[in-house]
Amino acid sequence: MNNDIARITSKAWVKALLAEPILARLGTCSPNTLQPHVVPVWFEWDVYQRFSIHSQS
Numbered sequence: 001m002n003n004d005i006a007r008i009t010s011k012a013w014v015k016a017l018l019a020e021p022i023l024a025r026l027g028t029c030s031p032n033t034l035q036p037h038v039v040p041v042w043f044e045w046d047v048y049q050r051f052s053i054h055s056q057s
Contacts, residue, residue, distance in 0.1 A: 018045035026055070
C-alpha cells in the first residue's frame with residue numbers, strides 16, 4: 001500500500017467516514033439517445049484497507 005494512503009487512512013476521522021454507510025448515485029448518459037441511466041452505488045472499506053464498490057444492477 002502506498003505510504004500516503006496508509007498515512008491518510010490511519011487518521012481517526014477518515015476511519016469514521018469510511019465506516020459510514022454512504023449511498024451515492026452514479027449516472028451515465030447514452031451518447032446516441034441522451035437517455036440517462038442512474039443507479040445507486042455504495043462502497044465497503046474492508047479490514048485489508050481496500051475499496052469494494054457495489055451496485056444493484
